[in-house]
Amino acid sequence: MDRHKTLLLSEGDISRIIEMAWEDRTPFEAIEHQFGLRQAEVIAVMRQHLKRGAFISWRTRTRGQQTKHKALRHPDVNRHCSSFQHKQVRP
Secondary structure, eight states: OOHHHHHHOOHHHHHHHHHHHHSTTOOHHHHHHHHOOOHHHHHHHHHHHSOHHHHHHHHHHHTTOGGGSGGGSOTTOOOOOOTTTTOOOOO
16 A cells, blocks of 8 residues: 555544445445545555454455445445444534
8 A cells, every 4th residue: 555645644534434444335436536545555554453353354244245346236226325424523
């Protein structure tokens, strides 16, 4: 992963990337659109910021999952937001 990209990410950005990556309905393309990180770069962020067991669990869960890959999705799924995506942030 390009070190320059990770240096530009704030802790809030990294937290949001991790949250979006865990969400089943958020495709990697949505993360790329919002943060400019390709799937391999998202995987690298997850590997760097999660504990080993959590990373393995996430990777097992997302590998080949249709909802995480826009090209594999059923055409009826036209959104990527979960009901928790726009939650209020505490000050």
